[in-house]
Amino acid sequence: MVQNKPNHDDRSDNVEKLQDMVQNTLENIDKAEETMAFSSEEEKAKIEQKNKRREQSIQGFREEIEDESVARENGYQ
Template identity: 60%
Template sequence: MTYNNKPNPDDRSDNVEKLQAMITNTIENMEAAEESLALTDSETQKQQIQAKNERRRESIDSFRSEIKDEANNQG
């Protein structure tokens, strides 16, 4: 049995916009987590929220680096 599956073409034209949207969503999630941090008395939850937000900051840095790479590749 033969398959005629072909990969989709690599369309990177909107990658910068998608990455920017991911940054915006991540920042919104961080802000919501900070709000919940202020409402919790659990030290465990506070540490978990802080750790997750640190990972989010790292993700944002990676997204920004990817945006720079995409901008260089497009221009």
């Protein structure tokens, strides 16, 4: 029988991972906006809605980056 061993909670690179996620999401927004030039009105509306959700995600990522930065400074206690 195989026992599942819990993984160590390594948060040391969370800030960097979150920053990458912000950067990737910003790039996706830019690509989507470029696509809008060749899209129908219906597609444009969908892209705009998706980009709004992406912007909300970015805000959440940034809040999490702040939290992780504080936790890192405090030694993750």
